[in-house]
Amino acid sequence: MQIKLLIMDAREKKQLLLDSRYLRMTQIWAENSYCRRRQVGALLVKDKMIISDGYNGTPAGFENVCEEDGVDRSKPYVLHAEANAITKVARSNNSSEGATLYVTTSPCMECSKLIIQAGIKRVVFGEYYRMHDGVDLLCRAGIEVIHLWKRGDEYQVVAITNDNSESHYREVEKYMASC
Numbered sequence: 001m002q003i004k005l006l007i008m009d010a011r012e013k014k015q016l017l018l019d020s021r022y023l024r025m026t027q028i029w030a031e032n033s034y035c036r037r038r039q040v041g042a043l044l045v046k047d048k049m050i051i052s053d054g055y056n057g058t059p060a061g062f063e064n065v066c067e068e069d070g071v072d073r074s075k076p077y078v079l080h081a082e083a084n085a086i087t088k089v090a091r092s093n094n095s096s097e098g099a100t101l102y103v104t105t106s107p108c109m110e111c112s113k114l115i116i117q118a119g120i121k122r123v124v125f126g127e128y129y130r131m132h133d134g135v136d137l138l139c140r141a142g143i144e145v146i147h148l149w150k151r152g153d154e155y156q157v158v159a160i161t162n163d164n165s166e167s168h169y170r171e172v173e174k175y176m177a178s179c
């Protein structure tokens with residue numbers, strides 16, 4: 001995984017503006033989740049259209065409780081926001097091929113597998129959540145992964161985690177390395 005600080009030209013700034021607006025929408029969408037531990041929202045965007053959405057929760061028809069009784073742990077059948085967005089598009093006439101996934105927190109390993117298989121080409125997220133292995137997997141699959149950080153009222157691109165892709169953003173300074 002490569003994480004870099006970026007300097008942008010006009011086109012890249014416009015893309016950042018779009019990315020940050022969609023990301024803000026995922027944060028609002030996360031409010032739909034009835035999970036108490038963490039609310040996560042996701043949007044799938046293709047050709048500037050939102051083709052699917054999701055937030056973390058139990059499958060349709062199950063009670064709206066994410067946590068095990070008396071334990072600070074999610075039930076094993078809780079679906080993550082990304083999985084809900086991807087499976088929702090599977091039931092529609094749309095295709096996630098080539099889409100961008102916006103999600104409030106970085107995808108876990110399980111969701112990253114789904115993201116790769118769904119043909120998603122870009123992932124934009126707002127904050128890192130615990131393990132980095134999911135993001136590492138996306139990076140290995142050649143998916144462009146962008147970490148947008150909120151500083152005050154402004155979003156800033158702080159990371160791009162795919163070294164090989166034709167990126168929207170020019171990579172200038174190595175911020176953190178590994179992978």
Ligand SMILES: [Zn+2]
Pocket residue numbers: 080081082107108109110111112
């Ligand atoms: Zn997940």
